[in-house]
Amino acid sequence: MPTPPFSPAEARAARLRLGMTPGQVAAAMAQLGVDRPPEAVHAWEAGTVPPSEPELLALADALWCPVAVLMGVRPGTLREHRLARGFTAERLALRIGMDPYAYARAEAEHRWPGTDHHTVLLADALGLATEDLVELLDRDGELVGLLRQAVEGRWKTHVAQLAHLAQADERRVARALRALHREYTRFDERYMGHLVARNDDARLREIAADRAAWLRALPDRFRSLTGTGGPDTVAY
Template sequence: MPVNTHAGEPRRPPFDATAARRLREALGMTPAHVAYGIRAAYGIPVSPATVASWELGESAPTESELTALAGALWCAPGELLGAPGTLREYRLAAGLAPDALALRIGMDQAGYERLEAGGKWGGSERQAAALAETLDLPLPALLRFTGQDAKLSELLTSAATTRWQAYVRPVGKLVPVSKQRIQEVLQALHADYQASMAATLNWGGGDGTGESGEAGRAFLDGILAEFWARIGDLP
């Protein structure tokens, strides 16, 4: 069900309405009890109808309302969220305010907030490691948030289209898995790319050059996702 939003409203996190209702019912509370708890403990004026609307998926709480709702339901904010995708959503799942997270990773708050708004990563390796540890980020997300996924995509493209052996070490610097595992994945990506090119060249009566180029571009456009799928569970 779509969530009602209006221009100028605060950005709303990916709320899990079903989880909110389940947690409330497990505590034996009504929407009125939850609304009272939010007002009493956090000073946020929320009505029982608003709580019910959240649980029906008709609307969603703002960031401050989500934190207050989690407090009223005696749970972590992450228990009220869907699967995080953005840096902000990972931070909300961890129950941290921007200033608290910036302090933990050794970054000034303004710099962190620019990053969360879509700015480029300008931190150090130590700060990246602290970000990953604090937010429990999976490696694909960490590389995306720190801008390293573009570099990895370039390496994978080169490995698929040229000599894959030359890219085992550079890829290994970004992805901490065994050399053998990286070799296997790069070799497979190279073989699949070459096979897709060869298959389209053999189609029909023409030389297939246009089709092979299109097939090759399609394969390379999805190579990063294919790499993560093939690399499997990271240590």
């Protein structure tokens, strides 16, 4: 799973506001069930290593700070809205009465299988108007579809539409799509190379699984390359 958005500067500022040392932050996180050394806190604040989801949630609790502030971006995806509210995927799924595995797949694949009842409960849990949530889910699905078309075909024809959808500069989108198209092409080259060499099916299945995982993470990779999401923070 890709690491969540994180602002090292906001994390350090939050710690200094409380007058805590990295060791004290690590100790507070350990009490929350996330045992990390003080060096990890140093690394997060230095920006050399980003925290994972559990680490981010525990860090926010330890610093008495909204998760949204530590993320340093305005939430733009279902996952980011969930994190901004301090939910794990499992806890949010249980709150809206949805199978946790189905919810996790919805986030990973950017496709919403929930019923209208699930959607209403999800909007309430995330503090969004139902129509805003539906728009978010629809936009996410459209983004995934366009990105798939771009990396699998002629990426240049999708630059303007993706730039408009993501509200990003066309030049940055073009650079991102060029890089993503190259990454995707390498999967095809690897697969065809092993196919021509008549390697065993296990190796082909491994490459196919790697490609599937890459495609699931495609929207997050695109947002990372284009810097979309914006620098604004949202207070909850």
